[in-house]
Amino acid sequence: MQNVTIVICNYNYGRFLAKAIDSALEQDYPATQVLVIDDGSTDGSREIIESYGGRVKALYKQNGGQVSAYNDAVNMLETEFVILLDSDDLLYGHAVSNVMRVFESGNFVKVQFRLDVIDPAGKPSGTYVPHSAAPSDCGSPLRQGWLYPSPPASGNAYRTSALKKIFPVPEADINRYGADFYAIYGVALLGAVATIPESLGAYRVHRTENSGIDFANSESNDKAPKALTKRWAILRQMARARLGIELPLSFHDFSLEKAHFCSAVYQAPFTKRWRWVSRQSHSYFRSIVGNPFWSYKKKIGTLALSSLCLLPFSALSDFAVRYIANPLARRRF
Incomplete structure (x- = not known):
């Protein structure tokens, strides 16, 4: 043993x-x-x-x-x-x-x-x-x-x-x-x-504030992207120096992208939600469509939920964001 x-x-x-x-x-x-x-x-x-x-x-x-x-x-x-x-x-x-x-x-x-x-x-x-x-x-x-x-x-x-x-x-x-x-x-x-x-x-x-869009103990949605980016840069340096492995300059992670998504569209006016989707959502949708770990069913479901933020009904949009962002928010529905 x-x-x-x-x-x-x-x-x-x-x-x-x-x-x-x-x-x-x-x-x-x-x-x-x-x-x-x-x-x-x-x-x-x-x-x-x-x-x-x-x-x-x-x-x-x-x-x-x-x-x-x-x-x-x-x-x-x-x-x-x-x-x-x-x-x-x-x-x-x-x-x-x-x-x-x-x-x-x-x-x-x-x-x-x-x-x-x-x-x-x-x-x-x-x-x-x-x-x-x-x-x-x-x-x-x-x-x-x-x-x-x-x-x-x-x-x-x-x-x-x-x-x-x-x-x-x-x-x-x-x-x-x-x-x-x-x-x-x-x-x-x-x-x-x-x-x-x-x-x-x-x-x-x-941490479960903001009506349930947060799902982390150490960092809020606005701090998490910056922190993850710094950690990836340090990991790249370590992998190169210690393991002889070259990692790409940038990384893909749905958790990171959904933090951007939440910050941009949660409780946001209808026009702001449309503007973010049309101009700044490329990385978010790539983290769903190109995700090598997800089933087609999960990808389609997440895309469908995400699309609800394009409807003029703010309550429906905010529900979709909570459901995507935080498993704790799902138990209420």
Whole structure:
């Protein structure tokens, strides 16, 4: 039986931290170790971690951001397999066992799985992420600039030897967060990715303002495009320097394009919606029509919903935007 480490990266999430640690310690896979990286919390998180005594290994560091925490975590890893769990998320008790069965069935660099979406109080939303499955060969479309469907950070298990070829990631003021971006997409350049088509954990969503068009914890719709663009540029530099892989200058990602779509047409006047579709929507529709991971049915459905923003009825247009942008908004209909 091979050892696995669950790394929990935490910053001021003391109100959720114990549940995350408990979910890691309660795994039914005996060879599971737990490492907590506390990134300079000031909310009492340290006392919570220390209450577990020798059941967990811990690193208390000065605040440096998520990239810094991931760098330290990967550097400390002594097991060949790892799950990087956010401290506000949860793993179900059979997660590691299921992941390891897949790792043992093939030479995968990453195994990903669905996460049920829960609200800040832990109440299930009735939906999960991601909604599209990734192919085993994610590297080929990635080399063409297509970001493949992946769960958030907590829904990914990695082969440590692959992660160590990607990390450490440069730590800069503009690159403090989004460390999972480099793990998720960098590792896929090194080998096959497997997908488990069931939920093995829970992803906690905190931000649901703007009537439900936001579906992210770290960045709003106006900040996400800029952040992703910077991360892609850094990943390109790393891939060239460390792996000898040349990635394209730009990338394609529906999540990015729908952020532009939401910002442009949600609660916008009829004329503004038409103007955006006629002049600025090329990349958005390309991310749908050319998407190598989507079925024809999903493409047609998304195009049909998107076209509702061209109707003069603002309520119908806003409904379509909410439905496309945020799975949490769908449960009300």
